[in-house]
Amino acid sequence: MDKIYAIIPVSKFTDAKTRLSPFLSSEEREDLLKAMLKDVTGTLKRLVDKIIIISRDREVLDYAKKLKVDTLVENEDSNLNKALNQAMTYCRGKTRKVLIIPSDVPLIGKTNIKLIIKQASKLDFLIVPSKGGGTNALIIKPCGINMEFGEFSFQKHVENAEAKGFSPLVHDSFYMALDVNTTEDLGEIMIHGKGTDTKKYLESLNISVESIHGHERLKVTRD
Ligand SMILES: Nc1nc2c(ncn2[C@@H]2O[C@H](COP(=O)(O)OP(=O)(O)OP(=O)(O)O)[C@@H](O)[C@H]2O)c(=O)[nH]1
């Protein structure tokens, strides 16, 4: 099968996952991101030919080396889309496909990754939607479409693919759609995250989850 490199963009450790404040402290959010990165890279290992973490944060790059994955130092004056373009430009000529995946999707699982790589082997575009209209995975040729991560990126990426004549394959998966941004997402990890470092970390904080039938599905608390 053709070569495929995974690209994981990571902004910074300090004050990461701001939407989880104040439920988690800044240090706890950093440790959560480290646990999620461990789960994501552990799942991808042996399923892709290379894993590249791109970041401007020296601590992130040092942690990536501890996870025994490759690193790219992100250009200054960058942002998420520029970082991905930088990483894909690096991959051009080295691999036929890239799998772009965020750091905050600890439940992706090997079964899903094997399936989307197989599905995408004969296609130029595969996308995994996230809740809230985002994108939780893309498999494309390096620089195959413009990066539109941000507001409602899923639809924008599909439109960019269609404009290039790619028939977009949408891989619909609850586990791959779950990027951890809100307290309720932490509840989903407590329910579905058996065996993950992310769930183990949340348990260490004495976080628990109850099913409620109010305006939210879950009540997430900590001692
Ligand atoms: N390399 C790089 N990665 C980024 C950048 N901005 C966001 N990311 C990463 O892109 C992925 C999705 O971003 P978000 O879900 O917004 O993550 P976040 O910015 O930590 O979350 P919030 O602070 O709650 O918005 C995560 O893996 C982030 O670490 C950036 O400027 N450069």
Ligand SMILES: C[C@H](OP(=O)(O)O)C(=O)O
């Ligand atoms: C970066 C963004 O993530 P979200 O803010 O939707 O979690 C996206 O998926 O385009």
